[in-house]
Amino acid sequence: MFRHLFKLFTLFSSLLPAFMMLSSCAGQAPEQASPGSEGAPTPQVLKVAFLYVGPVGDAGWSWAYDQARKDLEQQFPWVETTYLESVPEGAGAERVLTQLAEKGYDLVFATSFGYMDPVIQVAERYPGVTFMHCSGYKRAANVGTYFGRMYQAKYLAGFIAGSMSETGKLGYVAPHPIPEVIRHINAFNLGARAANPLATVNVVWTNSWFDPGKEKEAALALLDAGADIIATGADSAAPLQAAQGRGALAMGYDSDGRQFAPQAFLTAPVWDWSVIYREVVQQVRNGTWKSSDSWTGMESGLVKLAPLSDLVPPELQEAVAQKQEAIVSGELKVFAGPWSWQDGSPAFAQGELPTDQQLLAMNTFAQGVVGAVPR
Amino acid sequence: MDALNAAEVMAAAAVASGTPILLAGLGELVAERAGVLNLGVEGMMLVGALAGFAGAHLGGNVWVGLTCAALAAGLFALLHALPVVLFRVDQVVSGLAMVILGTGIASGLGRGFVGQVAPSFSRLPVPWLSELPFLGPVFFRQDMLVYFSLLLLLLVSLFLGRSRPGLELQVCGENPALADSAGLRVGLFRVLATLWGGVMAGLAGAYLSLADTPSWVDGMTAGRGWIAIAMVIFSGWTPWRLALGAWLFGGMVAVQFHIQALGFDANVYILKMLPYVCTLLVLLLASRGPWSRFMGAPAALGRPYAREERD
Numbered sequence: 001m002f003r004h005l006f007k008l009f010t011l012f013s014s015l016l017p018a019f020m021m022l023s024s025c026a027g028q029a030p031e032q033a034s035p036g037s038e039g040a041p042t043p044q045v046l047k048v049a050f051l052y053v054g055p056v057g058d059a060g061w062s063w064a065y066d067q068a069r070k071d072l073e074q075q076f077p078w079v080e081t082t083y084l085e086s087v088p089e090g091a092g093a094e095r096v097l098t099q100l101a102e103k104g105y106d107l108v109f110a111t112s113f114g115y116m117d118p119v120i121q122v123a124e125r126y127p128g129v130t131f132m133h134c135s136g137y138k139r140a141a142n143v144g145t146y147f148g149r150m151y152q153a154k155y156l157a158g159f160i161a162g163s164m165s166e167t168g169k170l171g172y173v174a175p176h177p178i179p180e181v182i183r184h185i186n187a188f189n190l191g192a193r194a195a196n197p198l199a200t201v202n203v204v205w206t207n208s209w210f211d212p213g214k215e216k217e218a219a220l221a222l223l224d225a226g227a228d229i230i231a232t233g234a235d236s237a238a239p240l241q242a243a244q245g246r247g248a249l250a251m252g253y254d255s256d257g258r259q260f261a262p263q264a265f266l267t268a269p270v271w272d273w274s275v276i277y278r279e280v281v282q283q284v285r286n287g288t289w290k291s292s293d294s295w296t297g298m299e300s301g302l303v304k305l306a307p308l309s310d311l312v313p314p315e316l317q318e319a320v321a322q323k324q325e326a327i328v329s330g331e332l333k334v335f336a337g338p339w340s341w342q343d344g345s346p347a348f349a350q351g352e353l354p355t356d357q358q359l360l361a362m363n364t365f366a367q368g369v370v371g372a373v374p375r
Numbered sequence: 376m377d378a379l380n381a382a383e384v385m386a387a388a389a390v391a392s393g394t395p396i397l398l399a400g401l402g403e404l405v406a407e408r409a410g411v412l413n414l415g416v417e418g419m420m421l422v423g424a425l426a427g428f429a430g431a432h433l434g435g436n437v438w439v440g441l442t443c444a445a446l447a448a449g450l451f452a453l454l455h456a457l458p459v460v461l462f463r464v465d466q467v468v469s470g471l472a473m474v475i476l477g478t479g480i481a482s483g484l485g486r487g488f489v490g491q492v493a494p495s496f497s498r499l500p501v502p503w504l505s506e507l508p509f510l511g512p513v514f515f516r517q518d519m520l521v522y523f524s525l526l527l528l529l530l531v532s533l534f535l536g537r538s539r540p541g542l543e544l545q546v547c548g549e550n551p552a553l554a555d556s557a558g559l560r561v562g563l564f565r566v567l568a569t570l571w572g573g574v575m576a577g578l579a580g581a582y583l584s585l586a587d588t589p590s591w592v593d594g595m596t597a598g599r600g601w602i603a604i605a606m607v608i609f610s611g612w613t614p615w616r617l618a619l620g621a622w623l624f625g626g627m628v629a630v631q632f633h634i635q636a637l638g639f640d641a642n643v644y645i646l647k648m649l650p651y652v653c654t655l656l657v658l659l660l661a662s663r664g665p666w667s668r669f670m671g672a673p674a675a676l677g678r679p680y681a682r683e684e685r686d
Contacts, residue, residue, distance in 0.1 A: 055482055057489045057593030171636070177643075204635040205643045211597045212588035214628065217392060221632035224384055238588040245498075259492050260590055371635060374643040 046285050048072070049105040050083040051096065053112035058210055060235025060254040065111050067255075068273035072281065075274075079281055089114025094122060101126040107284050109277070110134065119143055130284050132276075135180070137360075139291050146276050149297030150180075151187035151359075152327050153269030153305050155334040156320055157251050158191025160266055160308070161229045162199040163316050164249065165192075170201045171222025173232040173239045175209050177374045179362050181233050186366040187334050188231060193368050202227055203371030212238040223248055229266070240264055249311065256306040268306040275302040295356065299328045335359065340367040379509075385626060385633065386513040393618075393625025394517075394524050395420070395579040395587065395596075399603035400610075400617045401524075401531050402575025408535065408612055409568035410548035410561075412677040414470025415455050416576045417600025418477020423448035423577025424584040425481040425488070428591040432493035437585055440493065441520075444581035445574045451477060452573020456566045463679035478594070488591040495589035496520055520582045527575075532614040544568060548673035551680035561680050576600065609658040612673065616658060624654045 050069050052062040062085060069081050082105075087096050093115050100108055101122060107130045110119050116136035123131045123143045131143045139145055161170045170192055174181055185203060192199040202225060204218040211234075219230045219242035230250040232239040237257035243250035244264035252258070252268030276294065283289035297303050305324065308317050326332035337348030342365040348354060354362075365373060399416050406413050413419075426447030431440025455473050458464040496518040505515040514525065534541040546554040547564040554561050579599070584591055602624065610616035627650035634641050 055593035057482060057485055057591075059489050059590070059592045063489065202636055202638065204632050206632075207643060207647055208597075210592075210594070212590070212592060212595050213392065213583065213597060213599070214632075216588050217388065217629045218632040218636075220388065221629065221636040224633060225636035225638075227636075236588065236592060237590060241588060241590075255490075257490075259490070370638045372640045372643075 044078055046079050046107065046281055047105045048079055048081045048107045048109070048281060049100045050081065051087050051093065051108065051110045051115060052083060052085040053089060053114070054086060054210060056085050058235055059237065060210060064255045064271045065273055068277050071274040072277045075278060076281060091118070094118035097122040101129045105129065107132070107281065130289060132280055139293065141291055144291045146294040148271060148302040149295060150269060150303050151183050151334055152297040153303045154184045154187040155191035156305050156323055157231060157267060157269050158188035159195050159323060160312060160316060160320060161231060161251065162192030162195030165196070165199065165229050167226055167228045168196055168199045169227045170199060171219065171227030171230045172201050172203045173215050173218045173230065173234055174203050174205050175234040176207060177205065179360060182365065182373060183359060183362045184233055185369060186362065189366050189368045190334060190339060199368065201369045203369060205374060206234055208234070210235040212236040215239050216242045219243060237261065258309060265309050266312055267308045270304050270306050272301055272304055275300050298324060341365070342367055342369055383509060383512045385630060387516065388629035389622045389626025390513055390521060391517060391625065392628050393621040394521050395582045395599050396603045396606055396624060397524050397528065397618055397621035398582060399576045399579035399600060400606050400621055401527055401614065402572035403604055403607045404612055404614060404617055405531060406568045406572035407607060407676055408548045408673055409544050409565045410551060410673055410675045410678065411456065411459060411565050411569045412466045412470060413455055413569055413572050414467060414604065415473025415477060416603055417596055417598065418474040419448045419451055419573050419576035420580035420596045420600045421481035422451045422477045423580030424595055425485045425591055426577065427581030428493055428584040429488055431585055432488060432491055435494060437494050437496055440585055441578065441581050444577040448577025448580065449570050449574040452569050456569035459679065460562050460565045463681060466677050482593050485591050485593060491591065493589065496586040518586045520586050528614055528618050535614065545673070548675055551675050555682055579603070609655065620654050620658050623657055624650045627653050
C-alpha cells in the first residue's frame with residue numbers, strides 16, 4: 001500500500017525521495033533499547049518486532065496496529081516489543097528486516113502489502129525467525145499471512161446508512177482503487193441496499209491513504225451532491241468533521257473517531273489486531289506455529305463495529321445486532337447472490353457464493369455504486 | 376443547484392482550501408524578497424500545526440493556540456535564519472534540514488495529542504459584507520483565519536509596494552551590497568524576514584489543525600508547504616498573483632472531487648493533475664499580460680551576503 005503519497009510540485013522534487021528516506025529514519029523510534037547486543041537473549045522472552053508503513057500518529061491504520069502492540073506487552077509479561085514506523089515499502093524494508101533478524105527478534109509483523117517481497121527474501125536467509133505479513137499472498141515455511149474480513153463490518157455500516165438516509169444517497173470517500181477498497185465499497189453498498197433497495201453509494205477517490213485536507217474536500221463534494229450520510233475508507237477523521245459541519249451524519253474507519261464529531265458519528269468499522277497478535281505469539285512460544293493464511297472476520301473479533309452512537313435509533317440497533325449475529329454464525333454471507341455488477345450483468349445467482357479468491361480479486365463495482373473505478 | 380449557486384460553492388471551497396497555502400506563501404514571499412530562500416516551510420507548518428493544536432488543547436482557547444503556533448514556528452525559523460545569515464550556511468541545505476527536523480519534532484512531540492480534541496475556529500459570517508452577492512458567500516462566510524489571511528494579503532502588498540521599510544527589504548534581496556552602502560542593516564532585514572516567514576508558516580499550520588480539519592495527526596500538512604514555495608515562484612514574487620494561485624489551486628483541489636461526486640465518468644488521475652496544470656497555466660498567462668510588471672526572482676535570492684566580498 002502506497003501510504004507515502006506526497007504531492008510534489010517543486011523544483012526540488014528530485015530531492016524528495018532522499019528527504020523522505022531521511023525523515024523516515026529520523027522517525028524510527030524503538031520503544032526500548034535492544035538487549036540483543038548484551039549477550040544471548042534469555043529463552044523465556046519472546047522478542048517481537050513490528051514494521052509500520054506510516055507514522056503511529058496517523059490516528060488510523062498504523063495507530064490501530066500500535067494499540068494492539070501495547071495490548072500485547074500488557075497481556076504477556078514475557079513478550080518484548082519494538083516497532084519501526086514509516087518504513088518505506090520495497091528495498092528499504094529489506095534492510096530493516098535483515099537488521100531485526102540479526103538483532104535476534106523471534107517474530108516480525110510486517111503490516112503492509114508492499115513488504116511482501118522483502119519479507120520472503122529475508123525469511124529465506126533467517127529460517128529461525130517467524131514472519132507474519134499482512135494482506136499478502138506469498139508464504140514460506142517461516143512466513144505466514146493474515147488479514148481480516150473487514151467487508152462484514154462494512155456491510156453492517158452500509159445497512160445502518162441505508163436505513164437512516166433520507167435522500168437514499170450515501171457518500172463514500174475512497175482511497176486507492178485496489179480490490180480491498182472496492183470489496184469494502186461493494187459490501188457497504190449491499191448492506192445499504194438490504195435496508196433500502198433504491199439506495200446508491202456515490203464514490204469519490206482521493207488517491208491517498210491519508211490526507212485530511214483532501215478527505216474533507218471529498219466529503220464536502222459528496223454532501224454538495226446530495227449525500228446525507230458519509231462513510232470513508234481512508235484514514236483520517238476529516239470526513240466526520242466535514243459531515244458535522246453541514247449537519248449530516250457520518251461513519252469512521254480503522255479506529256473509533258467519535259470524539260471528533262459527536263453530532264455526526266454513527267459508528268465505525270474498526271480493526272482489533274490484538275486478536276491475531278495474541279494467538280500468534282502464544283503459538284510461536286509453544287512451538288505450535290505453522291505457516292498459514294488467516295482471513296477471519298467478526299467471529300474472531302478481529303473486525304468489529306465500534307459501539308453505535310445514540311443517533312442510531314434503538315430498533316435499528318436491535319436489527320444490526322441480529323445481522324451481526326447472523327454474520328458471526330455464518331448464516332448471513334455478505335456477498336451471497338443474487339446481486340449484479342454496476343453495468344447490470346449478474347454477479348452471483350441466488351444462493352451462489354464467491355470464493356475467497358474471487359473476493360480478493362474483486363475490481364468492479366456492484367449495482368448501486370455511482371462512480372468509476374480508475375484504470 | 377443552479378450554475379451561480381454552484382460557482383459560489385466552488386469559489387468558497389477554493390478560498391477555504393487555498394488559505395493555508397496563501398498564509399505560508401505570504402511568509403515565504405517576504406523572506407525571498409529579502410534574499411533568503413526558506414525551503415523549510417513544510418517543517419515549520421508542521422511545528423505550527425502541532426503547537427497551535429497543543430496550545431488550544433491545553434489552554435482551552437483557539438487564540439492561545441494561534442499564539443503558540445506563531446511563536447513556535449517563529450522560533451523554529453530562527454534556527455534557519457541565524458546560521459544562514461550569520462554564518463552563511465547554504466540555504467538549500469539548511470532549509471531541507473528544517474523540513475526533516477520539523478517533521479521529526481512534530482511527530483515526536485505530537486504522540487500524546489493524536490486522537491485528542493481541542494477548541495476550533497468555526498464559521499463566522501461578517502455582518503453586512505456576507506450579504507454581498509457572490510463575494511459575500513465566497514469571502515465573508517468563512518472563519519476568522521480566512522479573514523486574517525485577506526487582511527495580511529493587503530498588508531503585505533502595501534508593505535512591499537508602498538512603504539519605505541518594504542522597499543528597503545527588497546533592496547536587501549536585490550542588491551545587498553548597495554543596501555549595505557546605503558546604511559541598511561542587511562542581516563537584520565533578512566533575519567526578520569525569515570522570522571516572519573516562520574510565523575506565517577506557523578499560522579498556516581494552525582489553520583489546518585484548528586480550522587480546516589481540527590485535530591492533530593502526524594504529517595497533516597501533506598506537502599502543502601512545498602506547494603506554497605512553488606506558488607511563490609510561479610506568482611513571480613507578487614502577493615496578488617500568489618493569492619490568485621493559492622485560491623485557484625484550492626479550487627481545483629475541490630473541483631476534482633465535485634466532478635466525481637456528481638457522477639461524471641472522468642479519469643481520476645487526470646483530475647488529480649488539474650490543480651497543478653491549471654494553476655501553472657493561469658500563472659504563466661498572467662505573467663504575459665499587463666500584469667507582468669515584476670516577474671523576476673530577487674537577484675540575490677539564496678546568496679549569502681558578506682560585506683568584505685565583492686562580486
